[in-house]
Amino acid sequence: MTFKYLSVIALALSMLACQSEQSEQGEAMTEQAPQEQQGEMQGQFDQQQAAPQVEVTDEELEEFVDVSTVAQEIQMEAQTDMVTVVEDEGLDVETYNVIAEARYNGQSDEELDVSADDLEKFDSASDRIGEMEEELDEKMAEAIEAEGMDMERFMELNMALQQDQELQQRVQQMMMDSQTNQQQQQQMNPEGS
Template structure:
């Protein structure tokens, strides 16, 4: 049971990184002539064993990059005399108006957040670049990786295939 919990945690952590990767890839891709819907995500039948292996290898290699980025962000936050826990509370309040009523952010804290923003963006940007390189070094495009990971959230069979390969690599 501990194993599956660790896989799910790893997948969730990688998915957070994938979200920022997706945004970066979208920025680098020229806008289409017409507004298009997101492509259909692949089903388990659409994903080869080789691609599952590439995704699993990438997941294993992305974890340490994300951990390193989180550690750098925590250091940057603490240099501004804000605890990481307080920083997380403030960020949630900024993203969720309902939570904003429960978290009182002072003007001084808001200034610190604004001061921190460029450094945090740089750390995340560097991590995104490293993650994109790792994904591609495993022989799969970032877009295909993201589509498979997003599909695995919805397709139990696909998720099971990825988890099985991650389990094999952990042994």
């Protein structure tokens, strides 16, 4: 499930960037399944605590940030499409999330305060979203490798980023420097924006 793993990347980078635009996009992602993503993040964190330190050059870390940005854009577009699928089935995102969270936590459908019709809509939307996630996995892997990074190394760096505060600070500094450089270029060449 690369999609779910990469959603953690997007959330982590959004938090590190502290940019209002990315924060708004992060909120859109969070609306889709906040409790499910938090549970996945905690589970992955628990599994990764024992992972060894990873050596990362500044050049490789810059490449990782660039690749992550591309992956995040692809994922946000896909999540917008997934919200559309839910709504096309006649279900609101909040109800979808309630059912998804309950099933993720092993609750029975009878414990939920939703109609049988909503459960059918959920199942139909989930089937379509499952197909979309498979396509997204392939698209993300292709995009990451097209940017020049091996998928295995990308995942290794992502895992290290979630655990290593110094690495998080390096990424945050790179993102702030990149944002500053972009702003300076826009100020120097306002017509090129």
